[in-house]
Structures are given as C-alpha cells and as structure tokens.
Amino acid sequence: MTDLLDFARGPALQFSLAVFVFGVVWRLVSLLFMPRLKDKSVKRSGAKPALIAAVAEFFRRMLPKPEFAKRTRFTTINGWVFHVGLTIIILAFAPHVLFFKSLTGLTWPALPNIVIFAVGGVTVVSLILALSHRLSSPVLKLISTLDDYVTWIVTITPVLTGLAAASHVGLRYETLLAIHILSICALFVWFPFGKLMHGFLVFLTRGEMGAQLNRRGIEL
C-alpha cells in the first residue's frame, strides 16, 4: 500500500494543509476586519488597559470560578487532560517533530515512544469520557450539533490511528501510516470550519470578553 502512503504524504497533505491555511487566515482576517459597534459607554474608573485585561481573562478562564468548581469538576479536569495530552502527542512525538521541522525548519527534543503511548492512551480514554458526558447530559446533548460530533471524530481518529501506526498493530505499517496521515488531513480540512477553530479563536474570544468586561460596572 505504498501508493496510498505516497498519496497521503503527497497530494492529500498538500491539499489539506492548503485548505487549513486558507480557512484559518480567511476566518481570522474576516473576523478582525469585520465592522464592530464601538462601545460608547464610559469605562469604569480603575479599569485596566484593554490588552492587560484581555490577557488576564485568557488565563483566568483556564480554571472555573470557585463557586462552580464542584459542579464543573469533571469537565474541567477531563478537558485539561485531553488538551494537555493532545499537545504532548502533537509536539513531543519524534515523527511529529520531524513533520514540523520539514514545514518550518524548527526542531526540538522529542519524548520516548513509551511516554507518548501512555499519554496517547490517557488521551483516548479522556476523549471517550468527553463524548460519554456529552451524550449522557440532557442539556449538553440538546445543545450539541453535528459540528460537535464531527469535531470529536476528526480529533480522536488521528490519535487512534497514530497509536496503531506507532505500535505496528493491525495492518502493515505503511498502510497504518497512510491512514494516520489521511486522518490528519481530514482534521486539517475540518479545522477552520468547525469547532476546532477554537484553537485560534480562543485567544480572540477570551481577550475580547476580558476587554469588554473590564470596562463594565463600577469600581468596587
């Protein structure tokens, strides 16, 4: 199946990365240049500069408010687990480092495979728990759209196929590698148009929220 691998490493990767870059840049540029209603209210006294408020809000929202901590414990911890897991897998697995090096010229040390396997396993379990929670919570289920489920599929598939490829389980290595790369291509194509775009938008949305809230109310 080297032909499939050639296709994955060649046209599929080239096309999907082009779609990814186009989509991300298009969404970010259009968002940044969109007409905005100017906030004409007088900002509260003692308000921080907008940029500082924006950055502070980004970090503040990484943990829930204490009064909600108990109720949101699962989503907070589980969310952290799979986000950190995905970050480690993407950035610290040797073949991935090589992939980024081939694109950017930058390189950094990788972690041993055994660590990546362990993190990958935990990440898969965490993602499955996230889906279970979504399906078992009436409110979450009600507000879930097709986007949520497609996003989940294109996120977990590369992890599963990557684990299979790295451990040579199931099919021949070149076939597993081809399937893994194709699953990443699917993720690249979906990324700008689905909820995965939060990977970029999270900085803007949280920052904007922080800047706006910073102006409102009165100084306590």
Next chain:
Amino acid sequence: MAEPKTLGQMLEARGISRRAFLKYTSYLASSMALGSVAAKAMAENLASARRQSVIWLSFQECTGCTESFTRSVSPTLEELIFDFISLDYHHTLQAASGEAAEEARHIAMRENKGKYVVVVDGSIPTKLDGAYSTIAGISNLQMLEETVKDAAAVIAVGTCAAYGGIPAAAPNPTGAVGVDQLVTDKAIINIPGCPPIPEAMTGTISYILSFGKLPELDHLKRPIAYFGDNIHDRCYRRPFYERGLFAKSFDDEGARKGWCLYEVGCKGPITYNACATLKWNGGISFPIQSGHGCLGCSEPNFWDKGGFYKPLPAPIRDIGKVAAGAAVAGAAAGVVSAAVGRAKKKSAMKEGKS
C-alpha cells in the same frame, strides 16, 4: 544418450556428503521459515531433481543483480546449486556470443518447452515499440514475449524487472515497466532489491526445484519468506527508535553511537526485505549497519518518494509555496468578507436600521 544426472548424484560425484547437503537444505529451509520436515523433503526432492533449464534475460539494467548473485559470499554448496541450474542463456556469464548465444536460447526453449524458467533482470522499455533497448536485432519487449511464451515460470530479479526500477523514474523517458505489467498469463515471482539479496534468489529457485511450486507470495508477488517483515521490525537499531534517540546527521554523535537513522530518511519502516536478518556479504553487514538509512530499494517507486534523506513523516510535495499561496488567498478572501460586512453595515445605517 545417458539419462541426465540428478542433483544428488552430481553432488556425490563432487564429494559433497549427504550430511553437508542436509545442513545446506536445513539452512535454506530455515531462511524461508520452513520446518524441519520441510527441510528433509527439500533435501530429498532437491537431491532427485534434474538440472533446471534457466534462461536469464537482461534488459534495461546495470548488471548489479548479476554482480550481486555471482559475488555473493555464500556457502560453496550454494554455488554448486547454482551450477546445477542449467543456465542456458545469460549475456554476462555465457561464453557464446552473437548468433551462437541466440541459438542457445532457442535450443533451450525448444528442448525444455513448458519446463524452463525465465529469469529477467532489468526493466522493459515500451515506448517507440521498445526501440530504446534491443538485443540481436529485436526489442526487449519482443524477446520477453517470445521467451516467456513456453516458460513454466518467470522470476523477475531486481527492482527494475519487478517494478520498472530506476529506468522508470519520473519522467520515465523510455516507458520502462516491470515484467508483470506485460506478462499476465504466467506464474511470476518478484525478487526485488537494488540489487536483491543473493540468498533470496538462490533460496527461491531451490524452493521451486524442491517442491515444484511457487513459494508463498505477498501482494507484490514477493516470497513472504524473504519479504514478509519490514526492515524496521528486524533492525538492531530499533530500540533507539523506541527511546527517541536519533542521528540528526551522518556524522553527529548520534550517528557515531549507532542511533536510529529515521530522522535522516531511513525507509526501513515501509520496506520489506531480509537485509536486517540475512544481511550481505555472507551476513557481515547491511546498509543500516554501515551507517546509512535504508533507501527502500525493494519497494515500487522507491526513487520517486520525495528523496532518500527526507524522513517518512515529511510531506513529499512542496508545502511552503502552496501554504503561502493559500495564506494570501485566505487573507484576500477575509478582506473581501470584511468589506462586504462593512458595506452591509453602512447600507443598514443609511437606511436607519442600525
């Protein structure tokens, strides 16, 4: 006319003991992952076999496959086995030349009709009716068609004969192809490699002689006994891969310490061959042991996979320019979207809707 001697009789005449012969067939059987029963059957069948007529056709090639075959440091007995194949036609090895050589081929074809084995090394050019390579006034294409017509089996030796090889590299000016793209009505075995491992050739031929059938083949018609595992799975540097220890260049500390060559483009994980187990030059070494990554020479199109030194996870097409173009197009589309939004807002404000 005396009945042709069997292999066993000829070995005996040469002073090769039955014990030595059994040891050899055990070696052959184990190299093909066959059991002890098969080794015994192999010995018995091989001992009673008559010389197998072989016609070796060399087309668009470098003679590297023949060099590998003849210069192998294999057991003396193995060389004798080769002697017992009646090599009736081979450009490089035969004494005859010109019309006498062609006559030898025709005689072998006539006298062993339906029984002879054709070994091909080199690709076959198909453009201009095969005019890019001719022998004795006929194209390789014609010679192949003519010779395989009454053959029992065809063995494509080397990557050129198996898949087109280097001559088929893009843009493939001669329209080079492998044997199985042209011959569809005969049993074909591919023994690829640039060149192939000698034992893979002799072992496969011995198997056919012993059992009168083809060995088990994979989807690329390669004997599974020699091409069943990828180099990576059998590589002695594999533990370094697992530990994330890689040579970053061919002369760095990692290279000197014998770490994994994955980052410098080793194609071991996608290459199926016996290099890491049988090795070369009598089991002395193989490319990875000598410090160079596997080129993947037993796989189709290995020369057109983006470069020998490009690691497997790297894209094989130019991403930079395409990504830059996509970024510019995305920015333009974003500006247009924003402009449309602004125009709508302006229009709405004019109409007093805002």
